[in-house]
Amino acid sequence: MKEKIVYMCMSTDVIHGGHISIINKAKKLGKLIIGVLSDEAVSSYKRFPLVPYEERKILYQNLDGVYKVVEQKELSYKKNLEIYKPDYVVHGDNWKSGYQKPIREEVIEIISSYGGQLVEYPYSKDQKYKDIDDMMRRELSLPNIRCQRLRKVLDMKGLITVMEAHSGLTGLIVEKTTINEEHGGLKQFDAMWVSSLCDSTEKGKPDIELVDMTSRFRTIDDIMEVTTKPIIFDGDTGGLKEHFVYTVRTLERMGVSMVIIEDKIGLKKNSLFGTEVEQTQDDIENFCEKIKAGKLAQKSKDFMICARIESLILEVGLEDALKRARAYVKAGADAIMIHSRKKEPDEIFDFVDKFRSENKITPIVVVPTSFNSVTEEEFKKHGVNIVIYANQLIRAAFPAMQNVAKSILQNHRAKEVDDICISIKDIITLIPEDY
Ligand code: SPV
Ligand code: MG
16 A cells, blocks of 8 residues: 655744654654745744754754655645645644644645545644744844854745834734735735834824934843844934934944945934935935945944935935935945835836846845835835835824823713723733743
8 A cells, every 4th residue: 555645834943842752753654845934934923933943954954754844835725736646744733723724724625625634633832942942033133143144034935024113012012923825825024124213203293303312222122132033223314423323333232234324424313304404415425425324333243233224204315316326235235225205106116217227236225105105016116125114003002192181171071982991901911920
């Protein structure tokens, strides 16, 4: 009789007793094929893998009793099930609910069409295995590991999505929010943006470089304490060159991955005011000196300095923006951010297309607050690499809080707002004490 084929998908970067026990059971059912989940798929639904795909593959190939190791590119098992037609698919029973539920249902549908069977073993709740995973998660928040992660995720995905965070709580939202996508995958944000607008607004202050660096670093620290994702810091103008070098060193030491500085001088106002307020663009030479000083100040090769071009905001034209982009890259900028406050994305795409035709590698950053009809897929087609959603969380929170305050004033009691507030039970248990 032909030996049965058994299929198991693995993503873990530490193999512990729980995994060995399930592998031992699986291999008794027949020839065991292990599908190794790609780094991109792993990071879409759980923590970023500390051990990359190629290394994890070697790890599994050397496990006793494993017949074959293959790549599983997506969370969906579909492609590999169609190739290998396993008699059994083995999994822990922890995927019966939660984000993996639709994946499990698809597996059942496919294998039952040819008589295959799903075998589920009880998922180990042993505290020692949970401790190992917590330990790995803490590794990810170490400064050098967090700092490197932005370059890694950029290489891996080509286009990454970044959401603003201005506190520990918003950091947790960006860290943990996961959704099921229509085509079967899962999606999370890749990194966090510490915006000067949101950091200032949260403190009830205008976005004019008034909130000092010590306070901005405190916000970063609050976020870092409870998250692991890479951080992009809005460094405003970067201040004086002599001060900027200190900012770079501090950010790098903290584990921030990138600082973005804009080419303006004097009293900085938020770019979305455009030409309604007086704003002065720095001259090219001066700004290049600041970039060069920052690059010289950093100690590791991982930290990135991104130059933000304000030419379109200040309506001085595409040619000026391109001239600046070339000069800033030459001065050492690791990425270019182009900004616009137009609703239509035409001037952004004109810049991106032109810049990409002459420079294929420098990452391009956009902040589509005004030109918000453009999808991430469209940006990717044009060659954009980083899409930052710069202010939506704080803009969502403000009207929600204001409505509650008004309702309590109107009703002389809080009963009416109960339905639009998170319950007391949920708020007191939202954040576990041992996070
Ligand atoms: C910020 O979020 O603070 C920014 C982006 O700098 S913008 O508000 O569009 O200028
Ligand atoms: Mg800003």
